[in-house]
Each structure stands twice: as structure tokens, then as C-alpha cells.
Amino acid sequence: MAAIVEKSALYVPTLKELCEVLQDGLKKNFAEVQVSVVDCPDLTQEPFTFAAAGLCGKPRIADVGGVPYLLPLPQMDKIYNLNTVAEQVELPGAFLLGASTVSFKAVGVNAELMPNVFAKGNGKPEVNHSYSARIDPATGGFILEKYGEKYKTCDFALLANLYISEGKPGKVVEVRSCRRTGQSNFVSCMREALAKQFGDKPVAMGGTFLIQKGKAKIHVMGFDLRVEHTHCFSHHGEGGHYHSDTTPETVEYLGYFLPADFLYRIDRPKKT
Ligand SMILES: [Zn+2]
Structure with a gap:
């Protein structure tokens, strides 16, 4: 049965307005903050090594499944596919980036997924640069894997929070924040700033x-x-779900963001 897709329009501030809001919000939590509109760096290059070059072109957010499919017991039939999601958000062949859960059919256990896929479409095959992180039963540590390369699937399970675009170069908001002075993590701080400025207008970045x-x-x-919801990976074997930094006095963040035009809720759980 095809999943139900609910589409809603988001409020889209100008990049300039977004810069001002983020600058003010981050200043409360970081000693040094610099927010500006720049050309998106080539994300196919180090340190990103993404499947697509940029974050631009019809930006949208997809919220697939949800936590109720995980708890109290994982619903094993909740398997989705990133190529299908690209079609469901009316952008076949899109670039998808975000936080999710691996397909247990592929990996054999539950694990964190860092989706990073140029979906198939427009006559081209998919490009899958996703990572996954699972617990190493021997050591209790992480095992970071190149999910796309190793498991060769665009499937995921249970839930996903995705940023989707045409993956093109273009203008984005660059955020530099150094030395955390407040309690909020980098992402929470930006989210709180947006909520405070835009109130009940729905904004998603x-x-x-x-x-x-x-x-x-x-x-x-x-x-x-x-x-x-933020997932991360490093080029030295770590990856998973981001909480915050543990070194506020030295930490330096550099981010690239865009506000999305539409939110798609796919296969929303009936009870939350
Ligand atoms: Zn997570």
C-alpha cells in the first residue's frame, strides 16, 4: 500500500533575514559568530565527500515514519527507500541528506544511518555516499561503515528526517560559531532563534x-x-547521532544551511 504523503508550505525568510536572526541567536551561546550569504562550497570535495555538489534547488524537508514505529518494539515492516522518497516529495533524482535508521534487512541489526544520496532519476543511476554506525558487540564502541558501498541499498527503516534539494550549487547561509558560552548546542541554538523570531510561522532549515x-x-x-535531528560522521571512524560538543572552550562550527519551501510528512504514525 502506498504511504500517505502530506504536503505543507513553509514560511521562507530571505537569506539576509535568516542571517540576522541566526547571528543574534548564536551570539547568546557562542563567543564568536559570523553568519553570511555565500556560494555553497563544492560538497563533493573533502571534508564533505557528499553525493552532490550543493544544497540548492527546490529545498524541502521530508519527515518519514516516526519514533512510534521504533518503540516499544521496532515494526520490522517499516522499510522505506530514498529513491521513492525523492519521488514522493515531487523531486525525482533529488539529493537527500539527513538522519535515519538503517534497513535491518541489509545490516542485520538496528544502526544509525547518515543518508547522503543522489537519487536515481532523469536517466541516471543513484549515487549513494551514505554512512552507517552500529555498535561493535566485541568492544561496545562504534563501527562506522560506508553504507552505500557495503550494503548497496537506498533502503532505510522506521524514520528519517531529510533535507532534499536538486543538489545544485548556489547561495546558502554560512554559519561560523566558535567557543560555546551557553548551554544550547549549535543546532538547538539556531532552532530556538528561528522559533523566537518567526513564532507560529512554520520555518524549517x-x-x-x-x-x-x-x-x-x-x-x-x-x-x-x-x-x-542531526547525524554525523568523521573521516576517522566515528559517526552517529549528534548531541552537542564536549569541548565548549575550543569548539569551532562551520555550517551551510537553507530554508526549505515545503514540508512533506510521509507515513505519519497515527499515535505519537
Ligand atoms: Zn538519530
């Missing part, structure tokens, strides 16, 4: 960020309410 200095607290598997 997606993108990517680097932790250039410092360390982050991450976990593999554990669930909470998804007003924000």
Missing part, C-alpha cells in the same frame, strides 16, 4: 556543518522528540 575543532558527544541508537 536544513544543511550540513563541520566541527572544525573540538569534540562532539554522539550516540548510536536512542530516541527523542524530533524537532531537530
Whole structure:
């Protein structure tokens, strides 16, 4: 049975307005903040190594499934596919980026998924640069894997929070924040600033960020309410679900973001 897709329009502030709001909000939590409109860096290059070059072109957010499909017991039939999601958000061949859960059919266990896929479409095959992170039963540590390469699937399970676009170069909001002075993590701080400025106008932002200095607290598997949801990976074997940095005095964040035009709720759980 085809999943129910609910589409809603979002309020889209100008990039300039977004810069001002984020600058003010982040200043309350970070010693140094610089927010500006820039050309999106080529995300296919290090340190990103993404499937697409940019974050631009018809930006939208998809919220697929949800926590009620995980708890109290995972519903094993809740398997979705990123190529299908691209079609469901009316953007076949789109670039999808975000936070999700692996297909247990592919991996054999539950694990965190960092989706990073140029979906198939427009006569081209998919490009799958997704990572996954699972618990190493021997050590209790993480095993970070190239999900796309190893499992060769665009399937995911239970839930996903995705930023979707045409993956083109273009103008984005660049956010630099150094030395955290407040309690809120980088993402919460931006979310709180948007909520304060725009009130009940629905605004959603997606993108990517680097932790250039410092360390982050991450976990593999554990669930909470998804007003924000961030997954991460490094090029030295770590990855999972982002909480915050653990080194506020030295941390440096560099992020690239865009506001989305539409929100798509796919296969929303009946009870939350
Ligand atoms: Zn997560």
C-alpha cells in the first residue's frame, strides 16, 4: 500500500533575514559568530565527500515514519527507500541528506544511518555516499561503515528526517560559531532563534556543518522528540547521532544551511 504523503508550505525568510536572526541567536551561546550569504562550497570535495555538489534547488524537508514505529518494539515492516522518497516529495533524482535508521534487512541489526544520496532519476543511476554506525558487540564502541558501498541499498527503516534539494550549487547561509558560552548546542541554538523570531510561522532549515575543532558527544541508537535531528560522521571512524560538543572552550562550527519551501510528512504514525 502506498504511504500517505502530506504536503505543507513553509514560511521562507530571505537569506539576509535568516542571517540576522541566526547571528543574534548564536551570539547568546557562542563567543564568536559570523553568519553570511555565500556560494555553497563544492560538497563533493573533502571534508564533505557528499553525493552532490550543493544544497540548492527546490529545498524541502521530508519527515518519514516516526519514533512510534521504533518503540516499544521496532515494526520490522517499516522499510522505506530514498529513491521513492525523492519521488514522493515531487523531486525525482533529488539529493537527500539527513538522519535515519538503517534497513535491518541489509545490516542485520538496528544502526544509525547518515543518508547522503543522489537519487536515481532523469536517466541516471543513484549515487549513494551514505554512512552507517552500529555498535561493535566485541568492544561496545562504534563501527562506522560506508553504507552505500557495503550494503548497496537506498533502503532505510522506521524514520528519517531529510533535507532534499536538486543538489545544485548556489547561495546558502554560512554559519561560523566558535567557543560555546551557553548551554544550547549549535543546532538547538539556531532552532530556538528561528522559533523566537518567526513564532507560529512554520520555518524549517536544513544543511550540513563541520566541527572544525573540538569534540562532539554522539550516540548510536536512542530516541527523542524530533524537532531537530542531526547525524554525523568523521573521516576517522566515528559517526552517529549528534548531541552537542564536549569541548565548549575550543569548539569551532562551520555550517551551510537553507530554508526549505515545503514540508512533506510521509507515513505519519497515527499515535505519537
Ligand atoms: Zn538519530
